Amino acid sequence: MTALAAQLERWRQQSGAVRIQPAAQAVIAPLASGSAAIELDHLRRLLGLRLRSTASQTAVDGDLPGSELAPGLRYVERHLDLGPADAVLYTDIAGFEHIDPPRLLHFDTETTGLSGGTGTRAFMIGVADWRDDRLRIRQLYLATMAAESAMLETFASWLRPEHILVSYNGRCYDAPLLATRYRLARMHNPLAALRHLDLLFPVRRRYRGVWENCRLATIERQLLGVLREDDLPGSEAPRAWRSYLTRGDARDLRRVLAHNDQDVISLAQLLRRLAIAAP
Template identity: 55%
Template sequence: MSALAGKLRQLRAQSGQVTASPVAARPAMPANVRNLLLRHAQIKQQGPARLASRDRDVAGDEIAPGLRYTEARMDWLQPPALIDAAFARMEPMHHDRLLHFDTETTGLAGGTGTRAFMIGAADWIDGRFRIRQLTITSMAAETAMLRTFAGWLSDDTVLVSYNGKCYDAPLLATRYRLARLANPLHGLAHLDLLHPVRRRWKGVWENCRLATAERQLIGVVREDDLPGAEAPAAWLTYLKGGSAANLRRVAHHNAQDLKSLAGVLIQLSNLGEIPPPRRVRKIT
């Protein structure tokens, strides 16, 4: 039979017909390669488990499933007389009404796909500076975080932020709307410190970022600070089962932002650069 098949191939070749060469048999896959591919498929199927870490400690008390709360109080480092003078210049905007706030989010683009995974807020209680932070460790905890933050606001609250009018407030408004909750920021007075800083030092400093303002005005130079651009990766890594180390660094970064907000506000007030706060317009 094999001789006949060979004769037929010879006749086809002589007549000009082209035939495909017989397909060579695949060599057997080495056992180590096969095992490696199987292991890769198992890891891919397991998903988050491949990032499992023992370092899963997120600071704070769990006040709702997946929602962590931290609170700290500190004595202000600047002389009380300097603080009192600054607050006196801000009347009738009494300092007890001020709420400094800052969010850490999953991206800088905004829109419905971006969410806040951490909300930090700071105010003055009995002459001491109080910092409160909310951190969600699961997607399902976002509504609980939004409700808790809303409880920190009242009708006469004056918001203090850095670029919060353009970023933090609209982002939170979107998250409240998607959660079918009333937006508690609507109608509140809002003092965005980026605007007086730009008005006074644009073109004088290399830029008007908060890091520059805090260095120039209150002498804060951050060391081992996690850049804000790395915050989304820190949270997403934790959600996938990874280490909480960078998420804790995000919390430290957020707390320093709040302290810097208060320090910059006091310095601007003493320089006569604080305008009357404007009420937040309705964001649709």
């Protein structure tokens, strides 16, 4: 097997493949047998992988916020006072009429990659909705891969037929990605039947050319005056999650939680703002 690994790498080079730089944190799950461990050490050397020293492993900060809903599935909830939500809204945005704020379900996912396809999954789903004039923020995230089904089930259980989804680019990104995950988990896709208000489109219509781009962070800053501190860019989320999964290091994963939390709050505020801006 060691010979196999070494040869595979050699052949890859000879066939014109560009050398893969293995991620430094990529370390295989521990194996039971001692002799196998020796084999794997050899393998790691051959493939240029480095095992993190035990010392740094004990120092890893693996503290995960929230509670455990199911094995490996974490849940975080908080409430935020943003002033009462108006009941009369949004006619301008997508032909919606008067919508009761409790019907709105703002959501955003964090994913393991941006390349799409069946190998990309959501490891975090953040949802914000209005409860008694306060914004309730609920977040689900995975501490193990096996908890994905539980996460999808829980999220589905939050959805009601009267809900209207609110997202930023969710029509093209988050919703299809979740549809794939539900399909792979052999579950019914609860999003398919719901109305979906993707704020990217009205924002683009109104502000294209006004600011440098229509990314949520830009719109947030310009329209809502939100400035994020110590924000982990969304593109860093996949790495942060893998760090936790493979090394148990939760520091960046907590920053992803904060980022996602701000995203769904901004969604709720943006929708109010867009509605007020409507003539």
